[in-house]
Amino acid sequence: MPLSAETLRDLHRRMLRIRLFEEEAGRLSEAGRIPGALHLYVGEEAVAAGVAAHLGPGDQVTSTHRGHGHLVAVGGDFRQMFAELFGRATGYCRGKGGSMHIADMDLGMLGANGIVGGGPPIAVGAAFSNKYRKTQNVTACFFGDGASNEGSFHEAANMAGLYRLPLIFVCENNGFGEFTRQDRHQAIRDIADRAAGYGFPGIVVDGMDAVAVYEAAGEAIARARRGEGPTLLECKTYRFFDHVGVRGMGVVYRSDDEVRAWRERDPITLLERRLAELGILDEAGAAAVREAIQAEVREAVAFAEASPFPDPAALTEDVYAS
Amino acid sequence: MAIMRMRDALREALREEMLRDERIFLMGEDIGLYGGSYAVTKGLLEEFGEERVRDTPIAESAIVGIGIGAAMGGLHPMVEIMTINFSFLALDQIVNNAAKLLHMSNGQINVPLVIRMASGGGSQLAATHSHSLEGLYAHFPGLKVVCPSTPADAKGLLKRAFRDQNTVIFIEHTANYGLRGEVPDDPDFLVEFGVANVVREGTDVTIVGYSGSVHQAIRAAELLEQQEEISAEVIDLRTLRPLDMDTVIRSVKKTNRAVIVEDAWKFGGFGGELAAQIMERAFDWLDAPVARVACKDVPLPYNRNLEFHALPSEEDVVEAVLGMFKE
Ligand SMILES: Cc1ncc(C[n+]2csc(CCOP(=O)(O)OP(=O)(O)O)c2C)c(N)n1
Ligand SMILES: [Mg+2]
Numbered sequence: 001m002p003l004s005a006e007t008l009r010d011l012h013r014r015m016l017r018i019r020l021f022e023e024e025a026g027r028l029s030e031a032g033r034i035p036g037a038l039h040l041y042v043g044e045e046a047v048a049a050g051v052a053a054h055l056g057p058g059d060q061v062t063s064t065h066r067g068h069g070h071l072v073a074v075g076g077d078f079r080q081m082f083a084e085l086f087g088r089a090t091g092y093c094r095g096k097g098g099s100m101h102i103a104d105m106d107l108g109m110l111g112a113n114g115i116v117g118g119g120p121p122i123a124v125g126a127a128f129s130n131k132y133r134k135t136q137n138v139t140a141c142f143f144g145d146g147a148s149n150e151g152s153f154h155e156a157a158n159m160a161g162l163y164r165l166p167l168i169f170v171c172e173n174n175g176f177g178e179f180t181r182q183d184r185h186q187a188i189r190d191i192a193d194r195a196a197g198y199g200f201p202g203i204v205v206d207g208m209d210a211v212a213v214y215e216a217a218g219e220a221i222a223r224a225r226r227g228e229g230p231t232l233l234e235c236k237t238y239r240f241f242d243h244v245g246v247r248g249m250g251v252v253y254r255s256d257d258e259v260r261a262w263r264e265r266d267p268i269t270l271l272e273r274r275l276a277e278l279g280i281l282d283e284a285g286a287a288a289v290r291e292a293i294q295a296e297v298r299e300a301v302a303f304a305e306a307s308p309f310p311d312p313a314a315l316t317e318d319v320y321a322s
Numbered sequence: 323m324a325i326m327r328m329r330d331a332l333r334e335a336l337r338e339e340m341l342r343d344e345r346i347f348l349m350g351e352d353i354g355l356y357g358g359s360y361a362v363t364k365g366l367l368e369e370f371g372e373e374r375v376r377d378t379p380i381a382e383s384a385i386v387g388i389g390i391g392a393a394m395g396g397l398h399p400m401v402e403i404m405t406i407n408f409s410f411l412a413l414d415q416i417v418n419n420a421a422k423l424l425h426m427s428n429g430q431i432n433v434p435l436v437i438r439m440a441s442g443g444g445s446q447l448a449a450t451h452s453h454s455l456e457g458l459y460a461h462f463p464g465l466k467v468v469c470p471s472t473p474a475d476a477k478g479l480l481k482r483a484f485r486d487q488n489t490v491i492f493i494e495h496t497a498n499y500g501l502r503g504e505v506p507d508d509p510d511f512l513v514e515f516g517v518a519n520v521v522r523e524g525t526d527v528t529i530v531g532y533s534g535s536v537h538q539a540i541r542a543a544e545l546l547e548q549q550e551e552i553s554a555e556v557i558d559l560r561t562l563r564p565l566d567m568d569t570v571i572r573s574v575k576k577t578n579r580a581v582i583v584e585d586a587w588k589f590g591g592f593g594g595e596l597a598a599q600i601m602e603r604a605f606d607w608l609d610a611p612v613a614r615v616a617c618k619d620v621p622l623p624y625n626r627n628l629e630f631h632a633l634p635s636e637e638d639v640v641e642a643v644l645g646m647f648k649e
Binding site for chain 1: 351352355357377378379380381382383384407408411445446447448449450451618619620621623624625626627628631632
């Protein structure tokens with residue numbers, strides 16, 4: 001069934017929101033206005049958008065060190081996100097967590113995670129709670145090709161399969177764990193193959209094609225909601241920027257030609273082309289969406305920069321729950 | 323002698339030891355093609371080849387476990403855990419195997435293994451990425467724990483680690499990588515384990531540090547001299563296991579006061595061990611209770627000011643010292 005115009009527009013908007021947020025964060029970081037380490041999601045937007053479009057109230061997401069895209073995709077608030085990156089009191093974590101640790105429990109976003117492989121067991125636990133509470137909710141677990149080599153992923157996948165939990169493992173295979181190419185960190189090509197070892201389906205999808213991700217994720221999530229257990233969805237994608245920060249080109253661990261070839265398949269350009277062909281959104285229409293989001297970004301940055309730093313008392317608060 | 327940064331001194335140590343002993347190979351995340359997250363292993367892949375410098379998957383438990391198994395197989399591996407934060411994933415292999423096999427096997431199995439890791443906060447990387455766990459590793463009998471504060475010590479101690487038949491946890495504070503200092507180029511230069519360094523002599527108070535905190539101790543001693551006319555002796559422990567308590571006790575018997583500075587949490591930490599041993603061995607010489615300057619009792623936050631407040635500073639050390647002179 002062809003996707004509705006509304007769905008396609010929604011995917012486009014989610015992706016563009018991620019792209020424009022990340023590009024601005026990258027600029028600010030290069031200008032020295034955001035400290036710490038930023039792992040940007042540019043190039044991989046179709047993955048988060050295609051999955052998040054199926055999630056609703058009560059569903060959960062576990063994220064990674066490269067987490068901004070996941071949060072934006074489920075509706076994260078630009079103001080609180082930028083404020084967190086600036087370390088301000090108005091940030092999602094009052095400036096205590098930073099880029100690698102943003103969480104929004106209201107959106108079911110259980111947290112970015114500074115530890116590679118930290119997410120999968122937590123996702124399985126969240127899915128366990130959904131089943132235990134007899135809800136129809138699902139959990140989406142985002143993780144990288146590099147993370148798929150951590151024991152934590154394998155332990156979690158085994159239990160998810162064993163308990164037939166309502167969960168979707170979304171592997172963002174961007175071809176690298178930091179600076180190590182996939183063929184230097186694992187002997188297999190398709191991480192989806194790993195699902196077979198845990199008794200559930202593994203599916204490979206073009207992670208630059210938002211529609212393909214949307215459709216595959218839709219089936220997997222429907223399966224999970226029907227109580228038929230987890231799916232591993234491997235999305236082949238690429239990060240346009242560097243592991244940390246922006247640069248991305250002129251680096252030793254990959255060629256500029258390779259980057260260019262992937263950029264040819266920019267997921268946003270691909271979708272915009274499709275939308276134009278279908279007569280759903282022309283160039284002017286896309287530009288208008290872009291401008292509206294850009295204005296929101298500008299406003300959020302201004303808000304964040306005008307926000308106060310956290311009070312020193314914040315330091316000792318929330319070590320224990322009361 | 324050459325002037326070099328600590329990261330270069332560490333690389334020199336690895337190079338020299340690899341040239342000396344074929345059984346030494348290196349393994350870790352992004353240590354080969356990329357040259358290591360802190361550029362310590364840069365160029366070693368080119369020089370020694372893939373057989374001896376291995377990039378690994380992100381799999382800390384297996385990396386350390388493979389190091390243990392390879393050591394049991396007659397090699398002398400160096401495995402790098404990118405940062406100490408990720409060593410939690412390898413803790414079982416380190417504690418249940420590396421530290422105990424010799425004793426449990428009645429001396430049959432020893433594990434000559436060097437595990438290097440970068441540690442410390444102060445870079446606004448927040449709570450999962452800012453640990454100082456030297457004291458945690460020092461808790462386990464069977465491990466040696468080394469934490470240099472200067473380029474020369476880094477080289478001499480790392481070379482010494484490869485002459486050891488035990489597992490050596492070798493901890494490098496990220497703030498020290500760029501420090502410059504004179505480093506001997508004699509390939510036989512070693513710094514013995516369990517010999518603390520009296521960095522600065524003094525008569526009024528002993529300030530003890532290790533790893534990154536040695537530098538706060540030194541700066542505090544300078545401030546005390548300039549502003550308060552207090553003469554502080556500074557001791558760099560260099561290794562926590564074995565621990566050179568004799569040097570500390572000798573100093574405390576001279577100065578009658580001791581302040582311990584560490585980046586780690588105070589509660590249940592290494593400073594408590596030092597304080598207890600000072601109390602046990604030099605109680606009658608103390609003119610004031612031993613003071614500890616440490617990280618605030620919280621996970622390290624991202625925001626710069628909060629992180630700064632959480633970590634110990636030289637001003638905190640000065641304040642602790644002044645507190646001892648108040649009546
Ligand atoms: C347990 C652990 N080991 C190492 C790291 C350092 N590190 C951060 S991101 C990363 C690469 C992760 O690769 P992948 O899972 O493919 O995600 P990507 O960065 O490609 O999105 C590494 C090694 C870490 N944060 N946690
Ligand atoms: Mg990756």
